[in-house]
Amino acid sequence: MQKPENQSGNIKATGIVAQPVSVTRKMAASLPGLRELAVSKGLKMHHLGAGYPHPEVTDPRKFLTHKTRYYQHLADKEGINDAEQLPEYLRESYSYTDTLGPKSVREKFSQVYGADWNVKMDPDLLVPTVGATGGISLLCSLFERSGEPLAFITDAPTYAGFLARASLGHQTKIYSVEMDAEGPLIASLRSQIEQARADGRFVPFYYTVPDGHNPAGFSFSQARRESILAVMREYGLLVVEDAPYIYINYAEEAERPESFLSMAPKQSVHLFTGSKIGFPGPRVGFLYSEAVMDISGGETASLRDLVVTEASSDILFQNPEALYGLEALLHDENMVLRASLWPVAEDKLAVYRENRQIMLDGFERELGKYPDKFTWTHPGAGFFTVFSFQDDSVVCDEGFVSDLASNYGIVVIPMYPFYPDDAKSRNPKAGLNELRLSFCFSESQGEARRNDLKESVQAFCDAVKKLSDIY
Numbered sequence: 001m002q003k004p005e006n007q008s009g010n011i012k013a014t015g016i017v018a019q020p021v022s023v024t025r026k027m028a029a030s031l032p033g034l035r036e037l038a039v040s041k042g043l044k045m046h047h048l049g050a051g052y053p054h055p056e057v058t059d060p061r062k063f064l065t066h067k068t069r070y071y072q073h074l075a076d077k078e079g080i081n082d083a084e085q086l087p088e089y090l091r092e093s094y095s096y097t098d099t100l101g102p103k104s105v106r107e108k109f110s111q112v113y114g115a116d117w118n119v120k121m122d123p124d125l126l127v128p129t130v131g132a133t134g135g136i137s138l139l140c141s142l143f144e145r146s147g148e149p150l151a152f153i154t155d156a157p158t159y160a161g162f163l164a165r166a167s168l169g170h171q172t173k174i175y176s177v178e179m180d181a182e183g184p185l186i187a188s189l190r191s192q193i194e195q196a197r198a199d200g201r202f203v204p205f206y207y208t209v210p211d212g213h214n215p216a217g218f219s220f221s222q223a224r225r226e227s228i229l230a231v232m233r234e235y236g237l238l239v240v241e242d243a244p245y246i247y248i249n250y251a252e253e254a255e256r257p258e259s260f261l262s263m264a265p266k267q268s269v270h271l272f273t274g275s276k277i278g279f280p281g282p283r284v285g286f287l288y289s290e291a292v293m294d295i296s297g298g299e300t301a302s303l304r305d306l307v308v309t310e311a312s313s314d315i316l317f318q319n320p321e322a323l324y325g326l327e328a329l330l331h332d333e334n335m336v337l338r339a340s341l342w343p344v345a346e347d348k349l350a351v352y353r354e355n356r357q358i359m360l361d362g363f364e365r366e367l368g369k370y371p372d373k374f375t376w377t378h379p380g381a382g383f384f385t386v387f388s389f390q391d392d393s394v395v396c397d398e399g400f401v402s403d404l405a406s407n408y409g410i411v412v413i414p415m416y417p418f419y420p421d422d423a424k425s426r427n428p429k430a431g432l433n434e435l436r437l438s439f440c441f442s443e444s445q446g447e448a449r450r451n452d453l454k455e456s457v458q459a460f461c462d463a464v465k466k467l468s469d470i471y
């Protein structure tokens, strides 16, 4: 009898390397067990870990009413008064659509978003994506297509979703850049690009989150943005601006730094998502770039065309209903196209601004007198602050955060997994004195939300004082 080639009986896929589960997924998976343990000890759970939009600002019911009114408005505009007649938006919403989605959504979005960010956007250059996640994925797969060794430059620490997607490509190596309080260190940004090229890798872009950096918990200064752009121009790289928190912004209008989109649309790729200004469920996003690329065979192509080809062999058909939902959001209660999305953001910001202040005030009150022991970032945008222990005695590893959950009921995310491997090899302790604390999510609303967050901040401060031998 012939010996079976495959003894295990399993399908052979030996080229595939298993990827580690992301820390946020791991934490989410372990939460029910930790919650049970905490509850069995009579502890209340304090959510300072989850990076989810707050339920108080993501109740879809008001939006659904508005959307229904907007759809009626579209039908009225078409002059439909026969109940049997199918309005165009409805036919289109449930049909196969173009890879670029309905044109009206792109036209209206480019008008409103362009006005907010001071840039004349071309609606034909807007490529719909499945959230910002979809934009990251399209870009990675576009550059992976050639099969050549790649280097993606990013921050240390960087967004876990980017790390997860970028590390799927076997030919890709991450070259990371440490940051100070203003953004990435420019000398390191330069030397990492040079090192990657010296290593024989093609370097297409530097990926970052300049507003409300996840997980670093701060926004880049205007001066640093300009220095980054100068490096991008010098070396001929794109800056990929992942912008989920661009409207979740706590800076005064006059003090808001400019986006790379408005500073240099030809040198940047901007990733918009509806997840934070609207809702994460519908998975709406746009990739926008005016970049032109020199490609194989001495030809040139717009990045937009390259990405559309990529998208049409990936998602192929967008979800038109979800995109029409975004179009509804772009209209006010009188069905007039908004001049700006800031009033929409303000509904959400009211909650996040208050939560951020509760957390920062609590830290200042309880821990402000121990600057040699604890520091934390003051986020200009976004959902997170990074809390750092200044002495080496506290090590924020997986065991530390599990103990914090099971002994104190406090859920936080450790920072070390957000540091790419090369950053850990430069500094094996990278992130091990830091925690990512979020102020965006709790289970309660209104006054109960405020009280719960105050309690959580107090519980956290008490715990870290105890762990640092301060009584």
Ligand SMILES: Cc1ncc(COP(=O)(O)O)c(C=O)c1O
Residues within 6 Å of the ligand: 051, 130, 131, 132, 133, 134, 159, 161, 209, 214, 242, 244, 273, 274, 275, 280, 285
């Ligand atoms: C920096 C960053 N990029 C992308 C995402 C994912 O966004 P989306 O829901 O649009 O895929 C998040 C979500 O938390 C994020 O923080």
